[in-house]
Amino acid sequence: LAAAPEASLPALLQRLDGALASLRGAAVGLVQVQGDRLRHAGVGNTRCMRLRDHHMTRLPSQNGIVGGGLPARVSESELDLAPGDWLLLFSDGLDESLQLPVLLPEWERDPGLLCAYLLQQAAPGRDDAGVLVMRIGGG
Structure with a gap:
């Protein structure tokens, strides 16, 4: 689903909603x-x-199913980023009250290890789980 980089996130979700409507x-x-x-x-x-x-800052996600009709108004959140920040994106297979222990040096060298750790925390058999970890450069 290609889109212009300047496309708004709600507009992209609208396009995905249409593309997934029959699924x-x-x-x-x-x-x-x-x-x-x-x-x-x-x-x-x-x-x-x-x-x-x-310190963990959580951004909200709205109730709904993309492909099953979006909320009347899809909201966006914004955050500032600084070098050394970590971004974690994950699906509902991981507990939303996720608490990370102190970041270990090996996670800083290889964020894939942090992904593996988080996936080990997933509730087996409850749901699928997906995770993306990203470190903001310069730190």
Whole structure:
């Protein structure tokens, strides 16, 4: 589903809603990082969190199913970003009250290890789980 980089996240979710209408639907969280700003829009059980200096900021995701009709108004959230911040995006297979222990040095060297750790925390058999971890450069 190609889109212009300047397309709004709600507009992208509208396009996805139409494309998935004949299927089962999905929970979708979208982020757009531009410079030191992050924009996020999510529908369904998706989460987006920023970890900065051991403090977690959670962004909201709205109830619904992309492909099953979106909320009347899809909302966007914004956050500032700084070098060294961590972004975590994950699906409902992981507990939304997720608490990270202190970031270990090996996670900083290889964020894939952090992804593996988070996936081990997923509730087996309850739901599928997907996770993306991203470190903002310069830190």
